[in-house]
Amino acid sequence: MAAYADEGPLGQLVAWLTDPGHWTGPGGVPTRLLEHLELSALAVIAGIAVAVPAGLVIGHTGRGAFLATSVANMGRAIPSYALLLILFPVFGFGLGAPLVALLLLTIPPILTNTYVGVRSVDRDTVEAGRGMGFTARQILLRIEARLALPLVLAGIRTAAVQAVATATLAALIAGGGLGRFIVDGFARRDEGQLLAGALFVGVLAIVTERVFGFLERRAVPPGLLSGRGAEVATPGAPVGAGRA
């Protein structure tokens, strides 16, 4: 391998990637990827379980709207890196701090988007549903939830990308995941490993974003295909939360 050492950063990247030793065992790429996905998925699923029902109820009843927007703004003001480190003294090393941090970061975008999605359902449509004899529960589940779905998925997309990004930082504390390659790369001044880690994380984030974007477009009811125009970020609006 020493033969490649002088070939600059890209040469070292290629050397690292082509070393079969890096693709097997407990420190290998597949294991790290699995760890990364496990942590992210757990956080997103937990986030959905908490935020979607809460958002539906807030949107349907209109009560707690202030809470929903405050949570969204807090999610932006508290950076993920800081959140991870602040939880560290509480949980110490291991999965505890990263899991709680990720969960706290996935809730705001999902909650806000669900709430806004339900709120923005045309009131005439709801009125028509009521007129046809839908119960409150049927209105919520068959009309509001269905029409809010694209926005809910947009929130989940933001949360998922956020989770993948923050799971990278989690390597500092939990020791696993793809972020480990970056952290170790820095520590050992191993540019090949550093770039490989960056590549894996970057690709995973882009793929996550694309997959959820695809699901989101599929979920738009055919009658609403004209789309919702360009997104504009306003504080409190249902677009991307903070970055990690």
Add this chain to the structure above:
Amino acid sequence: MAGATVEFRHVTKRYDRGHKGRGAVNDLSLTVPAGNICVLVGPSGCGKTTTLKMVNRLIEPTSGEILIDGRDVQKEPVTELRRRIGYVIQQVGLFPHLTIGQNVAVVPSLLGWSNARKAERVEELLTLVGLDAARYRDRYPHQLSGGERQRVGVARALAADPPVMLMDEPFGAVDPIVRERLQNEFLRLQRELAKTILFVTHDIDEAIKMGDVVAVMQTGGVLAQFGTPTDILANPSSDFVARFVGADRGLKRLSLMRVADLELRPPVTARPGDHAAESRSRALADPFPYLLLVDTDGRPLGWLDERSIPQTGVITDAMAIPMSPLVGFDTTLKDALSMMLDADVHAAIAVDEQGCVHGLVTVDAIAEVMQRRADRWSR
């Protein structure tokens, strides 16, 4: 500055096929005399707005020329041209970030007027359009009602005293009551200002009311008829114009004619104290066999018919039966007719400003005027 003549010479505007021909203008030639309001009216897509916007070159014609006082608009720098032409649109388009005073002073600012001169002009114009300058000058547009905003729009267009004004459905976005008031105020204003005004509307009633001359346009940007409102109502040049002005064009024409235009029928009059027998025989000899009782100044007191005039003795005002409607010389025939129908009578009494009787307006006389015009149409 009083108005300038605006002349269109063979003006054509063509759009690509994707545009479906809406808004195109086809070989338009007409001359708007200085100081006149020319209303461009027609169904949507007939090219009336395109015609308007070619004057200040928001749209450039495909061919032909437009002259203002003999000068070709194409030969002037476009921003300078626009600063000398007032422009009023339906949505007003006030600048939300400027106060009312700053909005009115927009063109003066572009022209580099001094602050003192601008302030004076703003005050003058707001007063002119009926807004208290001290109260409105420092407000923002969102603090005004639709009607107030529209007045500011007119003031802004007048700021640099342009000889020509373009108005694109200026009163289209306000409710009918406010519209009526703005129309009347604007006509009063125009009597003082005597600008040359091109005015776009799709409402034939507004066209008839506002226009000194009216250009009726039809789809494809063809000028269907150009003339005074009376002309167009009396002699529509084609089926299209006749349909566009509506089946009630006779009634519409009545709204253009006033009592003063009519030959008034002299009534048979008597004063309290006159001999009943003599008055009775005079009244019954008239084709309109009623006696109008007037006071010594000639003001009407009431009517007497055959049954209520006694055979002998003198006439007293207690004998009079209720009055017909009173109309002035300025009352339109449409209003006069409507008053008569409401009161269920055959005649209205035309009085001067002192209230003295000048003659009678009868339903028959109005019918006759309409009949006379109808004969001319079929000629």
Add this chain to the structure above:
Amino acid sequence: MIRWDWIGRNLDDIAESLAEHLTLTVIAVLVGFALSFAASLLIHRRRWLYAPFTSVSGFLYTIPSLALFAFLVPFTGLSLLTAEIGLVSYTLLILIRNTVAGLDGVPAEVREAADGMGYSRSQRLWRVELPLALPVIVAGLRIATVTTIGLVMVTALIGQGGLGQLMLRGFNRQFPTMIYVGFVLSVALAVIADAALLLAQRALTPWSRGGVR
């Protein structure tokens, strides 16, 4: 739990971290805004540029910050430049999107009135369109600023980082007080910066009723 005495003894150190944090943020937001503003004016004139500009900045926005810094380090080193390249990259999407949306949000009739009264193109842009777009542009600046304050933390891993550096040292030394101080100050900085921008926008746009439309 919190060692107040440590805070008392290290006030200078803490102030320095705070100042460094602020400097990193201000540079990133100013440079990001200058680039985004120029890009937005280009897009305003040439509409077709919108898609390529936003997909590139969207791509950058999606890449996790640690990965982006890791990409850059082999080329630009553990330097301020590396930090700023990354930080600026993350402001672009928000700022371009909001500036363009602000300009697009100018009502058509206002634009038409400006043309009709004889504004030149640049007069219309600077005197009418940009003032009216200001609330949406500032909304973008607020989000970009708060986001950047959070991301500056991560630059601690490449030797920069202001308050992030403070937190990282606290983490490495297992000394929670440093972590708490860094956390509280960074959140306070974000909240204050956000409020300051909002107030500035209110002062600059006396015509709009609320802040953001």
